[in-house]
Amino acid sequence: MSIQWRKSYEIGVEEVDSQHKELFKRIRDLLDACSQNKGRQEVSKMIDFLEEYVEIHFTSEEKLHIKNLYPEYKGHKLLHAKFVKNFEELKKKFEDEGPTLQFVGMVNKFVVEWLIHHIGTADKAFGNYMKSREIQLSRQ
Structure with a gap:
């Protein structure tokens, strides 16, 4: 599965959309490094960066939820x-086995598919909430 950003993934919250685009780029770089046999050390650095960036993104998104009284x-x-837990398992798999074909398959399943589904459902719901909140605030 290729991971390409599409305009349809935008949720209408600029900060979140920007971070999602960066996540897509970094995941694509990770998959490319694995398929091009870049080596364990380089792939490991990419995984570490991705792990840190995901934590930054989730924290940022959750702060927006709190700030805007998001009911969900x-x-x-x-x-x-749950994603963080799955990512930790994925990282352990990499540490045990390296950038194998099975590892790439797991990245596609547990990272790419999850991210696309999450953006399309949970994050879109937050985007819709923000739009309705902006409309309500503009009427006051």
Whole structure:
């Protein structure tokens, strides 16, 4: 599965959309490094960076939820926590086996597919909430 950013993934919250685009780029770079046999050390650095960036992104997104009184905040936060747990398992798999074909398959399943689904459902719902909130605030 190729990971390419599409305009349809935008949720209408600039900060979140910008971070999502960066996530797509970094995941694509990781998959490219694996397919081009860049080596364990380089792939490991990319995984570490991605892990840190995901944490930054989730924290940033959750702060927006709190700031804007998003009613689905707790459930959304749980989705993020589940992803972090799965990513830790993926990282362990890499540490044990390296950038194998099975590892690339796991990245596609647990990272790419999850991210696209998450953006298309949970994050879109937040974007819609923000749009309705802006409309309500503009009427006051």
